[in-house]
Amino acid sequence: MKIIKSDKVKILIGKDKGRVGEVVRVFPKKDQIVVKGMNLFKKHVKPSQNQKGGIVEKERPLLVSKVALVCPNCQKTIRVGYEIDKSGHKYRVCKKCHTLLTGKTVK
Numbered sequence: 001m002k003i004i005k006s007d008k009v010k011i012l013i014g015k016d017k018g019r020v021g022e023v024v025r026v027f028p029k030k031d032q033i034v035v036k037g038m039n040l041f042k043k044h045v046k047p048s049q050n051q052k053g054g055i056v057e058k059e060r061p062l063l064v065s066k067v068a069l070v071c072p073n074c075q076k077t078i079r080v081g082y083e084i085d086k087s088g089h090k091y092r093v094c095k096k097c098h099t100l101l102t103g104k105t106v107k
C-alpha cells in the first residue's frame with residue numbers, strides 16, 4: 001500500500017468528497033484505510049456498566065481507491081513515487097515536487 005498511517009488524504013468520492021483528513025488506521029490486506037472524521041456512521045450503543053447508551057459516530061474503513069494522497073509540501077493530491085537510495089532503502093516521494101513524504105522506508 002502506498003498510503004500509511006498519519007498521511008493526509010483527500011476523499012475522492014462519496015459524501016465526504018473533497019474533504020481532507022488524516023489516516024488513523026490502515027488495513028493493507030483489504031486495501032482499506034480509516035480516515036479521522038470521515039465516512040462516519042451512527043452506531044447505536046446499548047447502555048452498559050461503563051458507558052451510557054445512545055448514538056455514537058464511528059469511522060468506517062474506506063477503500064484506498066477512494067482517496068488521494070495529499071503532499072505536505074505542495075498541498076496537491078499526488079501520485080506516489082519511489083526512490084531508492086544507495087543502501088537500498090526505498091522512500092516514498094511526491095511525483096510533483098519530489099519531496100520525501102515520510103522519513104520511513106516502505107517495503
Ligand SMILES: [Zn+2]
Pocket residue numbers: 071072073074075076078094095096097098099
Ligand atoms: Zn509535492
